[in-house]
Amino acid sequence: MMKIFGQVLTTDLKEVLDSEGNGVPVFECIEECFQIPWCFLAYMIGERQCYFFNFGLIENLTVVETKTEEGLIVAFRTDLLLDQCPAYDNIDLVVTHGPDDIPWTKTGNEFKFKKCVGYWRMFKRENGVVVCIQFFKEDTNSLEGAIQRCHERGGYQLTGVQSKKELQWIFDARISFYTWDKNTGFWINARRQNTGVNDTHFNITDGYTILDQDFYREFADLSGTNAGIPEDCLMVSNASRGFQMIDVPCDNNSYGKGYVCGYPLD
The missing domain is CATH 3.10.100.10 (Mannose-Binding Protein A, subunit A)
Structure with missing residues (x-):
């Protein structure tokens, strides 16, 4: 998982979430997402409000970087080799699900994700x-x-x-x-x-x-x-x-x- 200070740009979290884990500390929120096969992104608002995003329910998503004091944290599920430690700007964020590798595209301070409907x-x-x-x-x-x-x-x-x-x-x-x-x-x-x-x-x-x-x-x-x-x-x-x-x-x-x-x- 890669953690940044950021915000998920969606008008209604309820429409795109499979489940939410309110009352979960940040480190537990990230770990729980990592252990759930369908969770490809965790979003934390404040210290104890945690949301999980289901790969099968979402076709596109935008995350924008924020300031530390805003208290918003996004954790991306991605594959990074243990023997590598790339600089933040050089990290290639990829969602691997089955045979598909789907990249997050970064432009400025925004990360954009787009994939097929469901499990197509x-x-x-x-x-x-x-x-x-x-x-x-x-x-x-x-x-x-x-x-x-x-x-x-x-x-x-x-x-x-x-x-x-x-x-x-x-x-x-x-x-x-x-x-x-x-x-x-x-x-x-x-x-x-x-x-x-x-x-x-x-x-x-x-x-x-x-x-x-x-x-x-x-x-x-x-x-x-x-x-x-x-x-x-x-x-x-x-x-x-x-x-x-x-x-x-x-x-x-x-x-x-x-x-x-x-x-x-x-």
């Missing part, structure tokens, strides 16, 4: 766009149905996939459902521009994924048609020959067992 996964793409994605296990028999379900869940997009890391994370989730038929999978955002053609000219409509045809050539098992039925859409699936995506019919598809929603983190 964050991926930074080569073009600098940061996306948040999450899979949902739910029978969905069409691409349009998957698009609609993502929208109904909070205005999210059925996401396209643009990196090996994103694809591997979705694929690992898919194969964890080991009782599923081999051909089943998660819908992702992609539909061929020309129906029934074995190519990689896909339309992706999420607004933040750029078509990379080489990516689909490398990781997707593509055919264009099967028994005369066009297969113009894509699923992340345990496909043949080691592929992790497969083209499938866009409608009346009983193999759609879930979908992957996403949004760009602005």
Whole structure:
């Protein structure tokens, strides 16, 4: 934990806190936060008013440095090596939660933190766009149905996939459902521009994924048609020959067992 004199800028602490530990001395407040897996920041107002912030409930937060006499203390949960003692201005504050490392950005006397909603996964793409994605296990028999379900869940997009890391994370989730038929999978955002053609000219409509045809050539098992039925859409699936995506019919598809929603983190 790294402790500073500072204030959490929020108009209503009750809205963003998971719990509070009023009556806890400062050193106990910090130690208790450190022992709680979900606590990533402790905030102390005065000597005995202590608040804990839950990683899963907060998407963005701002902390501003204050003067000692104001009696406000903020303790950041971060990873610092025991054999290092960097100067205050050189400390890189990072919240590590699972596979994600999410930095606090310091500008002047302010620290800003921004992450995905809940426990969605964050991926930074080569073009600098940061996306948040999450899979949902739910029978969905069409691409349009998957698009609609993502929208109904909070205005999210059925996401396209643009990196090996994103694809591997979705694929690992898919194969964890080991009782599923081999051909089943998660819908992702992609539909061929020309129906029934074995190519990689896909339309992706999420607004933040750029078509990379080489990516689909490398990781997707593509055919264009099967028994005369066009297969113009894509699923992340345990496909043949080691592929992790497969083209499938866009409608009346009983193999759609879930979908992957996403949004760009602005």
